[in-house]
Amino acid sequence: EAGVAQSPRYKIIEKRQSVAFWCNPISGHATLYWYQQILGQGPKLLIQFQNNGVVDDSQLPKDRFSAERLKGVDSTLKIQPAKLEDSAVYLCASSLVPSGVGETQYFGPGTRLLVL
Amino acid sequence: RKEVEQDPGPFNVPEGATVAFNCTYSNSASQSFFWYRQDCRKEPKLLMSVYSSGNEDGRFTAQLNRASQYISLLIRDSKLSDSATYLCVVNRYGGGKLIFGQGTELSVKP
Numbered sequence: 001e002a003g004v005a006q007s008p009r010y011k012i013i014e015k016r017q018s019v020a021f022w023c024n025p026i027s028g029h030a031t032l033y034w035y036q037q038i039l040g041q042g043p044k045l046l047i048q049f050q051n052n053g054v055v056d057d058s059q060l061p062k063d064r065f066s067a068e069r070l071k072g073v074d075s076t077l078k079i080q081p082a083k084l085e086d087s088a089v090y091l092c093a094s095s096l097v098p099s100g101v102g103e104t105q106y107f108g109p110g111t112r113l114l115v116l
Numbered sequence: 117r118k119e120v121e122q123d124p125g126p127f128n129v130p131e132g133a134t135v136a137f138n139c140t141y142s143n144s145a146s147q148s149f150f151w152y153r154q155d156c157r158k159e160p161k162l163l164m165s166v167y168s169s170g171n172e173d174g175r176f177t178a179q180l181n182r183a184s185q186y187i188s189l190l191i192r193d194s195k196l197s198d199s200a201t202y203l204c205v206v207n208r209y210g211g212g213k214l215i216f217g218q219g220t221e222l223s224v225k226p
Contacts, residue, residue, distance in 0.1 A: 031212055042120075042203050042216030043160065056213055091159060095212065105214060107159035 025094030
């Protein structure tokens with residue numbers, strides 16, 4: 001079974017530039033998550049989708065971050081404009097249903113963003 | 117105060133040692149609990165779920181104390197391949213949102 005796919009794997013941009021990340025979840029997984037992992041910290045949820053609807057975006061900095069999952073399959077996360085503190089790994093994860101007991105989230109390899 | 121707090125690392129242990137990681141969580145409404153493992157520059161992967169009755173998977177034993185809001189992971193007979201960061205994870209309300217601790221780095225030396 002193919003895992004969660006993400007691209008690009010690495011991105012270097014200058015502050016105030018824009019950047020977009022793409023995620024393709026495991027086939028059939030209705031729930032998709034975007035996490036931000038800053039060096040030395042655990043991942044922090046940015047946004048959760050159930051099919052193409054947003055379930056939780058309470059920690060998404062909406063003045064600069066946006067995300068969409070238009071057809072309920074793949075998703076894009078955009079940062080515009082980027083700040084130095086956005087340097088992090090952006091992880092996409094998916095699960096068959098919203099994860100709880102007995103339901104695992106599977107993570108993609110992540111996109112490493114460096115903002116200069 | 118962070119919602120999920122773990123022992124600061126790193127833990128440096130010799131092969132064959134037993135090592136224990138501790139974790140506390142602050143939200144009593146938390147419903148499910150996990151340990152994830154993250155290798156250097158890789159994505160997190162589920163190591164095991166944690167149940168109130170305690171559970172064991174080979175050399176790994178996880179315990180949950182809901183009254184104390186405390187989770188632990190015990191690794192016996194450490195192997196070089198156990199070197200990684202171990203993340204304590206809590207799921208609130210069963211709605212899918214995972215709250216991660218900052219992770220504890222383990223380095224097993226020959």
